Amino acid sequence: MESIEVAPFRDLCTDCGVSRTTQPKRCATACQFIQPNYPKFEALAHGRERIEDSSDEIFFGPYLEMFRARLKTPLKGAQWTGIITRLCEVLLEQGLVEAVITMSSDPDDRWKPVPVIVTRSEDMAQCRGMKMGYAPIIQYLEQAKEMGYKKVAMVGIPCQVYAARALEQEFGFEKLLIIGSPCSDNTSTENFHQFLGLLSEKPETISYLEFRADYHVEIRFENGQKQEIPFLKLPLSNLPADFFPTTCKTCVDYVNALSDITVGYMAGTGEQWIIVRNTKGQGLARLLAQELILEPVSSAGNRLSPVKGFMKNVELAAGGLPLQRMPNFLRGIFAWVMPRFGPRGLEFAKARIEMKAIESVIHLRQVAPHKMKNMVPPHIWKLVRTYGLKPQFDEIKSSREST
DSSP states (O other): OOOOSSOOOOTTOOOOSGGGSSOGGGHHHHOTTTSOOHHHHHHHHHSSOOOOSSSTHHHHOSOSEEEEEEESSOOTTOSTTOHHHHHHHHHHHTTSOSEEEEEEEETTEEEEEEEEEEOSGGGGGGGOSOOOSOOOHHHHHHHHHHTTOOEEEEEEOHHHHHHHHHHHHHHTOSEEEEEEOOOOOOOOHHHHHHHHHHHOSOGGGEEEEEEOTTSEEEEEETTSOEEEEEGGGSOGGGSOTTSSOHHHHTOSOTTOTTSSEEEESTTOTTSEEEEEOSHHHHHHHHHTTTTEEEEOOOEESOOHHHHHHHHHHHHHHHTTOOOOOOOHHHHHHHHHHHHHHSOEEHHHHHHHHHHHHHHHHHHHHHHOGGGHHHHSOHHHHHHHGGGTOOOOTTSSOOHHHHO
């Protein structure tokens, strides 16, 4: 089945694939960036909405348990130790699903994501490693249904997972397992190559890149060399203002709250962070029980000051003002201080989620104020209230509109 090469234009679009399906008008109800309904789909996916008061679920969405984890035997070429890849391999090996809809890499560009329908466990090896860019995975989810697959798993980022949940009942799979990863902002593959060019004189030799929870970016090269760069020393100020699209700057689901199980890095403190969200997620975690080393999550430091500093920078950037670069001597000091005394573990994850919530509110007010009422869910307003951001009268739905 051929793929639609060009997606119809949509404002605030990540090309998740809905607009490439046989019914592209489903974007109106399936898009995270039009009129999302997180309570509805949290209840659909997890049997209940998130607990917003006196619970960490206001940050992380509904969950049953979370922990740090790593594979006892890491997969060669995988990101971190390869938990998602191995989980999909086991699902196919045991016949628990007939197909996995996920991302492979373009044959000519290791960083460019290409959706694939994998039916053999050994073919999951081609899907290892990080990709950066947009890929219409929902189109392939529809194709899997049309090809007759009844039991499938999907691996996706938040905007893709939201669309999958919105269309889940319509697709009508006998079994749909969703494995999600938190999204640390996306950009085009072309923009990502520009970023790699700022990190190395030979960017084409970079084979691995990961943003770690210890405030460093780890880079590996084809010759085996490794390099660690503190976040504060990244050349972010050299990137164009539109390096990250408006969609990423206004995303309210950084942590992929609608997946059955979420596997990421933010609270991992050196390992991967697993959030088990429902009974399906518990079943997925049990599949790897004998292959994982599990540890409780930890929390340290205080996020308030870093988040306030981030908010100030976002306000300047949204107002079109140039950001001042930190003097080099201060960069070195802060690069040493942050991994030791900055927010770590769950506190680091909460900081990143609050930062994204703040960024979403400020940027939406700047570029699409008419979308505020529909795009910003109530729990986001609760997160940003700590930092003095409150909804204006026309930015929240009335009780009549909410029903």
